[in-house]
Amino acid sequence: MILDVFSLLAIAGGAFFFLAGTVGLLRFPDPLTRLHALTKADNLGLGLIVLGLLPRVDWPQGGLKLIVVWLLVLLAGGTVGQLIARVAQRPVPPP
Amino acid sequence: MSGAWAFDAILAATVLGVAAWTVAARETFAAVAGFIAYGLLLALVWVRLAAPDVALTEAAIGGGVTGVLLLSAAARLGGGVPAATAWPATSLRLTAGALCTVVAVALAAVVLLLPEPAPSLAPQAAAALPATGLGNPVTGVLMAYRALDTLLEKVVLVLALIGVWSLAQDAFWDGEPRPQRSAPPPDALVFLARLLPPVGIVTGVYLLWLGADAPGGAFPGGALLAAMWILMLMAGLAAPPAVRDRRLRLALVAGPLVFLAIGLAGVFSAGAFLAYPASWAKPLIVLVEAAKIVSVAAALALLVAGPPQRSPR
Numbered sequence: 326m327i328l329d330v331f332s333l334l335a336i337a338g339g340a341f342f343f344l345a346g347t348v349g350l351l352r353f354p355d356p357l358t359r360l361h362a363l364t365k366a367d368n369l370g371l372g373l374i375v376l377g378l379l380p381r382v383d384w385p386q387g388g389l390k391l392i393v394v395w396l397l398v399l400l401a402g403g404t405v406g407q408l409i410a411r412v413a414q415r416p417v418p419p420p
Numbered sequence: 421m422s423g424a425w426a427f428d429a430i431l432a433a434t435v436l437g438v439a440a441w442t443v444a445a446r447e448t449f450a451a452v453a454g455f456i457a458y459g460l461l462l463a464l465v466w467v468r469l470a471a472p473d474v475a476l477t478e479a480a481i482g483g484g485v486t487g488v489l490l491l492s493a494a495a496r497l498g499g500g501v502p503a504a505t506a507w508p509a510t511s512l513r514l515t516a517g518a519l520c521t522v523v524a525v526a527l528a529a530v531v532l533l534l535p536e537p538a539p540s541l542a543p544q545a546a547a548a549l550p551a552t553g554l555g556n557p558v559t560g561v562l563m564a565y566r567a568l569d570t571l572l573e574k575v576v577l578v579l580a581l582i583g584v585w586s587l588a589q590d591a592f593w594d595g596e597p598r599p600q601r602s603a604p605p606p607d608a609l610v611f612l613a614r615l616l617p618p619v620g621i622v623t624g625v626y627l628l629w630l631g632a633d634a635p636g637g638a639f640p641g642g643a644l645l646a647a648m649w650i651l652m653l654m655a656g657l658a659a660p661p662a663v664r665d666r667r668l669r670l671a672l673v674a675g676p677l678v679f680l681a682i683g684l685a686g687v688f689s690a691g692a693f694l695a696y697p698a699s700w701a702k703p704l705i706v707l708v709e710a711a712k713i714v715s716v717a718a719a720l721a722l723l724v725a726g727p728p729q730r731s732p733r
Contacts, residue, residue: 400615407608 335377459483553702642716675715
């Protein structure tokens with residue numbers, strides 16, 4: 326029962342971050358702030374969802390897989406954020 | 421059950437929406453980005469259809485490798501060029517629209533007229549599966565029942581690569597593909613290319629080994645290995661190999677050659693081309709898959725690397 330409430334809260338929190346990230350992606354004015362919103366959704370949102378799912382999968386196989394998935398997304402998200410920010414900061418070439 | 425139904429409905433609508441957006445996109449780069457998203461969504465559709473094998477391959481090949489291939493093609497064309505420069509004549513557009521309608525109506529008619537229940541060889545295939553020693557029916561179909569298709573598929577991959585290579589200028593025929601970028605790669609990319617390959621290579625080989633009994637196999641595994649190689653090429657940690665490199669060519673044909681050799685041996689040991697002797701089926705299949713993963717990884721990575729564009733050093 327307590328575990329169910331914990332899962333529900335964590336997954337709802339994760340979903341909230343994904344929603345907030347999407348709103349930010351659509352509403353923020355320039356590429357860097359949009360990236361900021363997006364990476365929060367990936368890192369925190371997915372992290373909370375994984376946290377909420379952990380008590381519901383078999384340990385250690387399923388749980389470790391979920392954690393590895395989260396870590397890989399952290400790594401990929403961080404790198405892609407850096408790369409896109411680099412391109413976004415480049416001066417726009419004259420047409 | 422209604423939750424799953426709602427999810428499927430939203431997923432189907434999203435796939436159609438992304439597909440329409442990809443077709444309608446006016447910029448090459450935007451269209452490619454749409455295509456990659458489409459590939460990943462399609463992988464989700466395959467998961468919902470309980471076909472994880474297809475989902476894995478769709479995500480790895482359709483979303484991943486094809487995406488990189490199209491992105492580098494778009495970059496070579498000069499990013500930001502409009503996908504279509506001028507509207508075709510009205511008569512041509514009307515004809516194309518009419519033909520598309522005919523195809524769509526015919527497809528819809530075929531789907532609606534399918535016999536119920538659908539004709540299926542699944543029970544026979546599942547019943548004969550223990551003879552192959554495999555636990556995954558998809559691998560059973562690919563490697564035992566329809567081995568000829570799988571063999572030809574591997575040959576086609578090599579032919580496609582030869583097609584790409586044949587775009588090289590005469591002077592560079594046995595040379596190296598151009599490095600992916602001229603400027604020094606960003607530090608973040610180099611960091612990723614140092615950190616990810618050990619994980620990716622282990623996962624790729626694990627997928628290959630898993631393929632005998634669970635969703636996986638040489639194609640998704642090979643695509644993962646190719647992705648790791650492409651990542652290292654992009655980060656400048658590995659130099660693209662010269663086309664004339666013997667080891668490279670051997671790696672490319674290893675899969676089809678081993679498959680063909682074992683298939684021919686089957687004529688004598690099991691009485692038919694591509695048949696396996698009864699107690700040897702599983703070890704032979706794993707051997708063929710192991711050779712295939714090398715060829716798939718090499719071919720996919722070299723397809724992305726492109727035709728040779730400078731002389732060998």
